Amino acid sequence: MKNKIKHIMSNKQKTKGQAVVEMALVLPIFIFIIIGIFDFGRSMHCLSNLNHQCIQAARAGTKRIRPLVAKNLFTSTTHPTVASITEAFWQNQSPMMPIKSYNTDNPDNSPTIEGWGANSLSITVSATYDLEIITPLIGSLIGSQNKSGKIRLSATATEKKE
Structure with a gap:
C-alpha cells in the first residue's frame, strides 16, 4: 500500500x-503571436488612415472655388491652393x-x-509612412530597404476635378 502511494506521488511531481x-516552451510563442496580431492591426489601421488622408486631400483639391468660371478651365484660381489641400490632408491624420x-x-x-494649378483634369495626392514594428525579430526580417524595424506604407488617391 505504501509503495502505491509513493508511486502516485512521484507521478504527480513528474x-x-x-x-x-x-x-x-509554449508561452513565448503565444506572446509572439499576440504581439504579431497587434502589429498587423496597427499596420492595417495606419494603411487605411493614410489612404483616407490622401482621398480627403484629393477631394479638397478638386472642388471648384468659382463655379461661374468656364467648366473646362482648370487653373490655380479656379481650384483650392496647395496649402488648403495639405491642410485637408493633416485634418484627417490619426493620433496614432x-x-x-x-x-x-x-x-x-x-x-x-500632382496636377494642381495645371490644366490637368485630375489631382493626385501621394504619401508614405514608416511604421515601427513592435514584434521582436520581425522588424529585422521584413523591414524596409533603408530602415530596419520599420515597414513603409504608401497610399495614392486620384480624383477628377469638378
Missing part, C-alpha cells in the same frame, strides 16, 4: 514538472501616426500633390 516545461514618420522630400512632411 507531471507538474512536465507542465512547467511545456508552459515555458506622428508627423515625423511621414516620408516626403518636402521639409514639412507634406504629401506629394
